[in-house]
Amino acid sequence: MNAVVDTDRLIEGLGPAYLDLSDRIWDMPELRYQEERSAAAQIGMLEAAGFKVTRNLADIPTAFMAEAGEGGPVIGFLGEFDALAGLSQEAGIAEKRPVAEGGNGHGCGHNLLGAGAILAAVATRDHLKARGLAGRVRYFGCPAEEGGSGKTFMARAGVFEGVEAAFSWHPGSFNSLFPSQSLANIQAYFRFSGRASHAAASPELGRSALDALELMSVGVQYMREHMPEKARVHSAITRTGGLSPNVVQDDAEALYLIRSPQIPEVMALFERVRKIAQGAAMMTETEVGITVDKACSNLLPNTVLDELMQAEMERVGDSGFDDADLAYAGEIRRTLHENDIAAVYQMFGIEPEAEPPLLAGHVLPGPRHDLILPGSTDVGDVSWQMPVAQVMAASNALGTPFHSWQLVAQGKSGAAHRGMLFAAKTMAGSAARLFEAPDLLARARAEFEARIAKTPYRCPIGPEVDLPFRRGAS
Structure with a gap:
């Protein structure tokens, strides 16, 4: 059986439990470095799946690593689970209605991000076992991406050392590669x-x-x-x-x-x-x-992994949104401005369609190495430690702004769940290809080493900077 088809089958079987995990994390939106319940929920799932968990990475109580497998190369998956302040919102409706006035909400879809990355990690581990392949899978539970640069503090502590390559994803409006450059x-x-x-x-x-x-x-x-x-x-x-x-x-x-x-x-x-x-x-x-x-670094591109992930997205194909998904997306669309939709097309450097779809389940052409994310991510610091590639999966109505009540409202929707499964299949399929094609991994590493040789990594957070939660009130 083809390796990537095998991982798809595994994800379909495992999916419901991890969709439930994403919904549970949505229900407990916690801010940077305070994600105790979200981290505990992820750790519980990983331990139940047979992963060995190392807690308190980089002296951060909500940072952890889970590993499974033996010998061979080490492939990582990056997961997030932090929320944003002031974005509390009831799920499944199309009007602004906070659950708790002034409360928090998953305004960037991180409840999906972490759960989807774990799903990909577990499916990849199961694939290795079924094929009798040597290799280890590591899932990194990464707190405080929103305004905390958790991964940068983790990189400073050296917790990503020994990983050959890593994958991550982010919910969005299109199925595409995540821009390979950032601020x-x-x-x-x-x-x-x-x-x-x-x-x-x-x-x-x-x-x-x-x-x-x-x-x-x-x-x-x-x-x-x-x-x-x-x-x-x-x-x-x-x-x-x-x-x-x-x-x-x-x-x-x-x-x-x-x-x-x-x-x-x-x-x-x-x-x-x-x-x-x-x-x-x-x-x-x-x-x-x-x-x-x-602080966080800009993303370091890796064309080998980008091309691999693009091929995997195209193999997975359409997201499979149904009529109920489209109906809810239509309700959300009525709350958006036409400029919200234009901004998404502009971000990906493509001409707006005369009639933009409510949900964009198709895969955009790529890879596009000229695109620069008009924002920042602490995945950037991981990309200076190893080759990294990321997928952006359509999980909400096209044009939904990040960090908005509309995105929070869609966080437990059918479209969000389908986007998470699309991302998990893409990531697991990409990882399986690396395990089964050592020459591909070697090429990705060679490109990475060549880039680092020209510009060695220097962590933008100096050793004198303490973790934010240790400094107390500013």
């Missing part, structure tokens, strides 16, 4: 400290931290004209110093996220932002403290 980033808190005083009786005695923060913002705005075209700088004011306008605020803080296509560019921009903050502090006679929160 690197660094995120840091800028906290200004001044001197409080009565704003009317003795304003001359005050030194306003809030003034300093606002001046920093103005300085960053002027810097935007002089940045690389694809660079981005985002910010959020996390502390204003109080609610009383008649007090000179002595404490203010902002969180800045800086992105660019390459880590050296990000670091250069970060130094410029640091100088702007220091200048704002000098202008206001305040002090500024800077705390790096997290």
